[in-house]
Amino acid sequence: MIITSVQKDTKNRGMLSVFIDEEYAFSIPEEDYLRLCLYDKKELSSDEIEEIKKNVTQKSAKYKAIKYLSYKYVTEAVLSEKLRKDGYDEDVIFSVVTELKSMGYINDMIYAQKYVYDRMKLKPKSKKMLRMELIQKGVSGEIANQVLEELDFDEDVVIERLIRKKFGKYDMKEPKIERKIYSFLQHKGFSFEDIRRVLRTITDSD
Structure with a gap:
């Protein structure tokens, strides 16, 4: 298997795409490409390619993943997409994510x-x-x-709290204020019926 070309990835800084026999074979961080002296090699065996893909590239992907998680706790899907955008192959992403899940970095x-x-x-x-x-x-x-x-959550209580907090100083029976209340709460995902029921309870009690 002959290395026919190595190209810099214009979208992912620091990553190189290695082509073997004119076909894309794998991506690798430039620092690892230099460390392994791949620039001196013309040929790679199947075992060498697998070693690079499973060990070197995976190590780099794991490092980037942990560094990203140190700044922001995210889901498995978001982390996978982050690594995908960094140019890592799907098998490497799957392996790294699976390992990080087992270590508790992702849950x-x-x-x-x-x-x-x-x-x-x-x-x-x-x-x-x-x-x-x-x-x-x-x-x-x-x-x-x-x-x-499992969430201890009474939507009526939340709706009432939001109404009183934002519109407590207004006359909630005024059509203009009422429209604003409906718009505000529907934007938060509450249904028209639930808003109307709670609003009636508030205005009747007041």
Whole structure:
């Protein structure tokens, strides 16, 4: 197997694409390419190629993944996409992600629980909206459902708290204010019926 060309990846700085027999074979960080003196080699055996792909490249991908996680705790899907954009092959990504999961660096259940807790503390939203956001973050529907089912969460109480906090000083019976209340809460994923029921309770009691 002859190395026919080595090209710099214009999209992923520091990565090189190695072509063997005119076909793409693997990607490797430039520093490892130099460390292994691949520039002096014309040929690579199948075993050497596998060694590079499984060990050298995986080591680099793992380092980048841990460094990224040190800045921001993310889901398995988001981390995989991050490594994909860095130019790593799918088999390397799968291996690294699997190892990091076993080490506890990635845990979508814990991520979902923390995300929901932070949201409810800082920016309360409906369960429907929270589920949508979790899915967008790469959390599976099964995990999202489980976390939200276990959440001690009364939407009516949240709706009332949000209404009183933002519109407590206004006359909520005024059509203009009422429209703003509906718009504000529907944007957070609460249903029209739930908003109307809670708003009626507030205005009737006041």
